[in-house]
Amino acid sequence: MRAVHFGAGNIGRGFIGPVLSDSGYEVCFVGRNRLKIAQLQERGRYPVTLANDERDRFIVENVTALHLKDQEQVAQAVAEAEIVTTAVGLTALKDIAGAIAQGIENRLNSNAYPKPLHIIACENGVGSSQKLKNLVYRHLKQPLKGRADRCVAFPDVMVDRIVPVQTHKDPLEIVVEPFSEWVIPRSELIADYTEIKGVHYVDSLDSYLERKLFTVNTGHCSAAYFGYLEGCSSIQEAMSDPGIKDRVRGVLQETGALLVHLYGFDPAAHDRYIHKIMDRFINPNFNDKISRVARSPLRKLSPNDRLLRPAMLAHELGLETSYLVSAITSALLYGDPNDQEAVLLQEEIRTAGLSAVLASRLGVPAEHPLHGEILKAYRRACLRHPHLASSGFESMVQILRG
Ligand SMILES: NC(=O)C1=CN([C@@H]2O[C@H](COP(=O)(O)OP(=O)(O)OC[C@H]3O[C@@H](n4cnc5c(N)ncnc54)[C@H](O)[C@@H]3O)[C@@H](O)[C@H]2O)C=CC1
Numbered sequence: 001m002r003a004v005h006f007g008a009g010n011i012g013r014g015f016i017g018p019v020l021s022d023s024g025y026e027v028c029f030v031g032r033n034r035l036k037i038a039q040l041q042e043r044g045r046y047p048v049t050l051a052n053d054e055r056d057r058f059i060v061e062n063v064t065a066l067h068l069k070d071q072e073q074v075a076q077a078v079a080e081a082e083i084v085t086t087a088v089g090l091t092a093l094k095d096i097a098g099a100i101a102q103g104i105e106n107r108l109n110s111n112a113y114p115k116p117l118h119i120i121a122c123e124n125g126v127g128s129s130q131k132l133k134n135l136v137y138r139h140l141k142q143p144l145k146g147r148a149d150r151c152v153a154f155p156d157v158m159v160d161r162i163v164p165v166q167t168h169k170d171p172l173e174i175v176v177e178p179f180s181e182w183v184i185p186r187s188e189l190i191a192d193y194t195e196i197k198g199v200h201y202v203d204s205l206d207s208y209l210e211r212k213l214f215t216v217n218t219g220h221c222s223a224a225y226f227g228y229l230e231g232c233s234s235i236q237e238a239m240s241d242p243g244i245k246d247r248v249r250g251v252l253q254e255t256g257a258l259l260v261h262l263y264g265f266d267p268a269a270h271d272r273y274i275h276k277i278m279d280r281f282i283n284p285n286f287n288d289k290i291s292r293v294a295r296s297p298l299r300k301l302s303p304n305d306r307l308l309r310p311a312m313l314a315h316e317l318g319l320e321t322s323y324l325v326s327a328i329t330s331a332l333l334y335g336d337p338n339d340q341e342a343v344l345l346q347e348e349i350r351t352a353g354l355s356a357v358l359a360s361r362l363g364v365p366a367e368h369p370l371h372g373e374i375l376k377a378y379r380r381a382c383l384r385h386p387h388l389a390s391s392g393f394e395s396m397v398q399i400l401r402g
């Protein structure tokens with residue numbers, strides 16, 4: 001059995017690769033980093049270490065690799081695979097869609113009755129595989145789309161494992177948290193699907209996906225944005241500040257009330273879930289950089305993502321949102337000069353004004369009550385954090401003072 005995985009990065013090597021390999025797949029990584037690709041080709045295996053006290057270690061066997069630029073080989077690998085997975089980042093899906101489409105075309109053209117193919121985007125977000133499908137279909141000619149509909153499935157999934165940025169001498173070495181969960185809805189699978197060992201199959205994905213997105217991802221990025229404002233460099237440092245930890249808990253209690261309302265979770269069980277997730281953030285066996293967890297604030301602030309979606313839904317239901325508003329406000333102040341989206345966000349706020357950004361980027365129109373609340377909270381946060389003035393906020397802080 002052959003799997004093709006796009007993205008030889010942290011979640012690819014640290015989670016998807018090991019699960020597929022353990023399930024008997026030969027895993028072909030498709031990536032951009034020449035050194036990693038060459039090493040994967042040469043060694044055919046790599047080590048994974050668990051960030052637990054014992055530092056348990058295992059080897060992922062039966063792997064190979066291709067460079068994304070080797071278009072013909074990549075398309076052929078997709079054409080022959082049983083499963084294709086991705087972990088490249090939501091915004092990068094458009095850059096691999098053409099290669100996947102070419103693979104589907106080869107597969108359909110070489111066989112009148114091609115075997116079914118499952119293509120799974122293991123990216124954080126709602127409807128990631130459907131997004132990938134739309135991008136792939138833009139490259140397919142009309143008659144092929146109809147045939148692809150019959151034998152290619154794009155199931156949306158939930159993946160959960162914290163894999164921080166890696167800083168080892170060996171470019172393939174990877175340290176991951178011990179916990180992991182991969183959930184796939186049975187209803188989105190087509191014929192002849194071979195179950196992957198270790199995957200949790202469910203009837204419906206929504207509750208699993210939103211519980212994870214609004215708890216692990218909302219809580220984690222809140223810790224990162226709160227920590228950034230206080231000058232922390234890692235999540236571990238941020239979570240050791242009792243004030244930040246309380247605010248993260250406040251955010252998760254708000255999303256928790258929403259999730260309990262939406263999905264009927266038992267409140268006490270959900271409270272235990274929150275507790276467990278906060279313990280995962282604190283894991284002392286690695287150092288998770290704020291810059292990783294806070295990365296791409298425009299994506300994280302988009303209407304369907306981990307901050308705005310729960311805030312808007314909670315507001316609609318008349319639930320409390322003040323901690324979520326404070327997390328959104330902190331994200332709006334994220335100004336890491338090495339993060340392209342943070343730079344663009346700050347530039348847009350400076351040039352168009354916060355109110356316009358709230359309406360156009362975050363989907364919170366001027367007449368929405370949360371619009372005014374975010375503006376107010378933002379003004380208060382600017383005044384509390386004058387150190388941000390050095391990164392271009394000076395004039396704004398002056399205006400706000402005036
Ligand atoms: N790291 C984590 O703990 C988790 C990450 N995820 C999701 O997995 C995805 C990947 O995240 P990480 O592995 O952490 O990131 P990463 O940066 O370690 O890996 C991403 C990989 O995709 C490749 N890539 C990036 N842009 C590309 C492009 N335009 N074309 C082709 N390849 C490209 C990179 O070369 C890299 O190998 C993201 O969607 C993330 O939200 C999901 C759960 C956990």
Ligand SMILES: O=P(O)(O)OC[C@H]1O[C@](O)(CO)[C@@H](O)[C@@H]1O
Binds near residue numbers: 292293295
């Ligand atoms: O990968 P993204 O969406 O930028 O966000 C990083 C997130 O990924 C995770 O590592 C796993 O979902 C979270 O810990 C973190 O919130």
